[in-house]
Amino acid sequence: MTSTEIPKLLVRIERFPIAGAFTISRGAKTEAVTVVAEASRDGHIGRGECVPYPRYRETPEATLATLEAMREAVARGLDRQMLQAALPAGAARNALDCALIDLEAKSRGERAWTLLGRPEPGPCVTAFTISLASSETMAAATAKAAHRPLLKIKLGGDGDQARIAAVRRAAPTSELIVDANEAWTPANLEQNLGACAEAGVTLVEQPLPAGQDEMLATIRRRIAVCADESVHDRASLEGLRARYDAVNIKLDKTGGLTEALAMADAARALGFEIMVGCMVGSSLAMAPAMLLTPQARFVDLDGPLLLAHDREGGLRYEGSLVYPPEPELWG
Numbered sequence: 001m002t003s004t005e006i007p008k009l010l011v012r013i014e015r016f017p018i019a020g021a022f023t024i025s026r027g028a029k030t031e032a033v034t035v036v037a038e039a040s041r042d043g044h045i046g047r048g049e050c051v052p053y054p055r056y057r058e059t060p061e062a063t064l065a066t067l068e069a070m071r072e073a074v075a076r077g078l079d080r081q082m083l084q085a086a087l088p089a090g091a092a093r094n095a096l097d098c099a100l101i102d103l104e105a106k107s108r109g110e111r112a113w114t115l116l117g118r119p120e121p122g123p124c125v126t127a128f129t130i131s132l133a134s135s136e137t138m139a140a141a142t143a144k145a146a147h148r149p150l151l152k153i154k155l156g157g158d159g160d161q162a163r164i165a166a167v168r169r170a171a172p173t174s175e176l177i178v179d180a181n182e183a184w185t186p187a188n189l190e191q192n193l194g195a196c197a198e199a200g201v202t203l204v205e206q207p208l209p210a211g212q213d214e215m216l217a218t219i220r221r222r223i224a225v226c227a228d229e230s231v232h233d234r235a236s237l238e239g240l241r242a243r244y245d246a247v248n249i250k251l252d253k254t255g256g257l258t259e260a261l262a263m264a265d266a267a268r269a270l271g272f273e274i275m276v277g278c279m280v281g282s283s284l285a286m287a288p289a290m291l292l293t294p295q296a297r298f299v300d301l302d303g304p305l306l307l308a309h310d311r312e313g314g315l316r317y318e319g320s321l322v323y324p325p326e327p328e329l330w331g
Contacts, residue, residue, distance in 0.1 A: 007041040007103075009074040011067040011095075013060045014049075014282075017308040022280055023131040025156035025183035026055065032280045032307060035063045037095040039074060039103045046103025047330060048288070050091035050252050051279035055229065058091050066092040080104070080258050089233045089255030097256025098288045102330050112331030113291050116261065121290045121324045127152040127177060127300040128320055135159065135166040142170035148320045150175045152300055153201075157183040161195040168199040177298060179205040182229055186215050197222040203298065205248060205275070206230065216243035226275055226298075233259050234266045246273035248300075249292060257288040264295050273297040280306055283314030287330035290315075290322070 016032045032051060039046045052058035066087070070078070073086060080100040087093040105112040113120050130141050132154040145151060151174045153167050164178065176199065184192055184207040196204055206228040208215065213230055226246035231237065232253045240247070247267050254260040264274055275298040276289050286301045293299050301322055304310040316323040325331055 005042045007039060007074050007077065009067070009071045009096075009099075010038045010040070011064055012036055013064055014311075016282055016310070018280065018306055019308045021131065022129075022306055023133060024154050024179070025132060025181040028131075029280075032282070032303070033060045034281050034285065035060055035067065035091065035095055036284065037067055037099040039096070039099040041103060042107065044103055044106040046099045046101065046106060047284060048095040048098030048100075048102065048256075049281055049284040050095035051281040051285060052091040053252060053279060056090065056253075063090075063092045063095075067096060070096060080256070083256070084258060087255065089253065089259060091252045093255035094251045094257075097258050098251070098330070101257055101288065105331050106327070111327065112257075112288070116257075116291065118261065118291050119294045121293050123318075123321050123323045124293045124296075124299050125149055125320050126302050126305075126317075126322045127298065128302050128305060129300075130154060130167065132156045132163075135162040138163050139166040139170040142167045146171040146174060148174060150177070150298075150320060152176075152205075152302075153178045155180045155183065155192075157185075157188070160184075160188075160192050164195055164199045164201065176201045177203040177205065177226075177300075179228070180207045182206055182209040184208055189215060190219060193219075193222055193225075203246060203275075213243055221245070224273065226273075228277065234263045237263070237267055237270055237272070241270060241272075244272070246275055246297065248275040248277040250277045250279065251285070251289055252279050257291060260289070260292060264292055268295060275300060277301075278303045282307065282311040283325070284311060284330060286315055286322070287325035290324050291331075 021028045052063040127150045205226040210229040224245040227244040228248040274296045276292045276296040277300045
């Protein structure tokens with residue numbers, strides 16, 4: 001297809017209030033601050049959303065500036081393959097990568113999974129997150145969500161054994177995954193893993209700080225352990241094989257769906273199980289990640305469920321069941 005119009009790129013910051021607060025070991029927040037990229041050509045608009053993350057030294061303002069600097073390259077015909085070399089992995093590249101895929105799919109009149117040669121995603125169960133708090137507060141929050149089949153429990157160090165025991169009592173039939181967000185230490189690692197095993201937890205995510213997780217290779221892991229902050233893209237996979245059983249693939253870490261799909265293929269070839277994860281954002285941020293769900297053992301795309309309100313025309317959620325996006329939203 002020959003374009004008759006110079007491609008344009010618009011970017012903006014958007015804010016979505018969180019229902020209550022979202023709390024992990026590094027702190028709490030009450031709103032999701034996202035950056036949206038819109039690439040347009042010949043009457044078609046492709047969109048992508050990213051969530052800049054301070055843990056990776058990202059801010060919405062710097063991400064916005066990075067994307068604004070790409071306007072000339074987009075106007076010259078930058079495509080998603082060229083983008084991989086033009087920007088490093090991270091939130092900014094994610095927003096533009098997803099926008100370019102969406103634009104290409106809409107320009108061709110086909111769904112993104114067909115465009116990318118991937119299986120069509122179907123409805124799948126997403127985890128629902130219980131924020132870090134006292135064991136009593138977490139038990140109360142868990143009791144309200146105990147009907148959900150998969151819960152993701154945020155832990156934070158001291159008191160985690162009591163927290164996970166209280167959560168399990170409050171949700172006796174839910175599958176539990178735990179996310180420590182780098183808050184455990186070599187001194188309490190095995191004790192905390194043991195408490196999770198006793199509570200019937202299926203998976204523990206990022207117990208030790210990235211770069212300080214060597215101990216995971218030397219202990220007997222009683223339950224599966226998943227890398228999050230320790231893994232970003234394909235280049236970070238090989239060195240983690242002795243330490244982790246699974247990897248959490250997030251588009252804001254990989255720098256977009258293009259690298260995320262390649263990373264999922266590489267991770268499976270190395271024997272890792274796959275978790276598809278997210279930052280707290282709107283349905284526009286979750287929609288591209290749905291293309292990874294056919295390969296995933298765990299899906300954690302509950303960002304919109306944690307917001308006071310999602311964007312209009314967002315993903316369809318029925319309880320914990322999330323459906324693939326309609327083309328008006330993305331792809």
